[in-house]
């Protein structure tokens with residue numbers, strides 16, 4: 001019997017990329033690969049890229065440059081590039097980097113086995129078209145899961161065309177997977193010990209297929225044996241339909257956590273971003289969600305220094321943050337993505353944008369701290385995901401997605417345990433099980 005080949009994947013970006021990396025590893029399982037955490041000794045190194053953040057392609061090219069000595073030492077080492085940078089710049093990657101054997105876009109990774117066969121013959125393989133067939137039809141069944149929490153991609157692509165974002169160009173227009181297949185995949189995951197599912201999509205609350213919207217899909221998944229918790233991300237404020245908001249109040253398996261990006265608190269900037277909603281529209285949606293589920297933890301994304309942003313616009317963003325009170329948020333300085341409408345506009349002065357980012361992050365960090373500190377003394381449910389580094393310690397997530405370290409010598413991975421929070425640390429909570 002031949003030894004399995006080793007596959008090392010470096011994943012950048014969002015949870016959708018984490019999910020894609022798992023599915024690509026499973027797909028290459030058909031070609032005799034097993035995943036490894038060690039880059040040394042790997043037979044294939046794959047970089048799963050993200051195009052959202054600053055300098056994505058520069059990062060990729062410097063990663064590839066660092067792989068050159070390994071490739072020179074071992075010409076049999078295969079180097080693959082996947083994800084959104086592969087989609088957007090595949091031909092350029094092939095041209096500039098002869099050491100790359102394979103380039104695969106996010107809609108094409110079901111073709112990996114045939115592409116791998118091609119590169120084994122010494123050819124190079126590139127696949128970045130959006131194929132008509134559903135890649136999910138061609139992927140192997142999910143393998144044993146690594147823990148009780150898993151991602152499940154239910155929707156891909158986006159039709160919103162925010163002025164700063166490449167997703168509509170790299171992932172294509174919105175496609176929702178059929179509900180019966182998703183329910184079957186969820187059932188299968190539950191039979192393999194998964195207890196918590198995060199439903200993923202670039203614009204997940206636009207999910208629509210076979211008469212199902214996201215709320216109906218969530219309600220039916222909540223009925224499946226073994227599935228105890230559900231979450232979803234990432235959402236657009238304009239797609240927070242009534243039934244989805246209602247589900248936050250009446251579907252106990254839907255966790256009190258919502259990531260709803262707003263990007264800016266200024267109506268002028270929201271318009272320039274082509275977000276198609278105002279700050280007030282967004283705040284009204286949050287009011288309704290909080291009415292349905294008062295203890296919900298809210299998180300968001302912000303871009304500062306979008307072209308044309310004035311001090312007054314930035315103050316509007318700070319005011320919105322103060323009004324909402326976020327449990328967590330991501331904030332970034334605007335950086336132009338080639339090919340997007342905003343890339344044509346004049347950037348805000350770098351020093352000004354840096355100062356704004358610092359001020360916003362200080363405010364968001366203080367809110368995050370306050371939300372975490374407020375948990376001390378409270379009782380939460382923790383799903384144990386792994387043993388902690390200390391003996392007799394388990395680590396898991398609360399309903400609000402706080403990481404919790406629990407002193408519990410009898411704890412088992414996959415258990416859902418009532419825990420009293422005793423301490424708030426820098427990025428996690430500590431607690432003890434209720435007797």
Ligand code: SF4
Nearest residue numbers: 158160161162165167
């Ligand atoms: S809704 Fe999200 S994914 Fe879609 S274009 Fe806007 S930022 Fe990009």
